[in-house]
Amino acid sequence: MADGTPLLELRGVNKRFGAVQALTDVDFEAHPGRVTALVGDNGAGKSTLIKTIAGINPMDAGEYRFDGRPVQVSTPQAATALGIATVYQDLALCDNLDVVANLYLGREELGAVRLLDETDMEQEASKVLKRLAVRIPSVRTLIASLSGGQRQGVAIARSMLGEPKVVMLDEPTAALGVAQTAQVLDLIRTLRDQGLAVVVISHNLADVFAVADTIVVLRLGRQVGVLDAKQIDSDEVVAAITGAKAGDEQQPTEVSEP
16 A cells, blocks of 8 residues: 555454464554565464464454454455455365366356356456466366466466455465476565565475565564564574574564555
């Protein structure tokens, strides 16, 4: 947004599962045209925070703001209606269906009345894949025959059919080779360049530094750093993740407003 207001903003988020306090007073922001990386060790609360944003695990306490106004997001449908799309690590693609069928699975109805026929779906699928520069042999290629990078591209393309404003990617380069990882990182840059607020959850700091503008660090369910990716190195991020650096909870390198 032109005035620097976050598109997505969470303040003081708390989430408990029984005796386990998963999130404690967590703040989080995502800005349009920027990539925000969410990092932390296993059990840091990354998945819980993403699922809270996505409406799967509604917060117990805290404030959720979208496009500058407070909102209530207690279901995935509510998050989707706001313009928040989430691509999870398992991608949820059907190997026995082709690309078109996967993109439109459950979306065969366009708007309130018009049903998409096969030609319409092929044309729309081709448009969104071209927009994202996702290279596949054909929109009628079975998912089972695509590479890991191509599958990730199809999953992201499916999320774009709803014209979201925020796209969250959970470990998008996990288990991918070098060439496929480069393809996915290019896709993330494309999303950013098209003005979307992109949130990337990743354990791979090399990939994080390749695309991130801002790095948000979680440790033991608390936000312990909001770092400018252009002004720090991986050692500082690791120190924040592990708590090895004295005073790292004071956010040693603050990110400036976009």
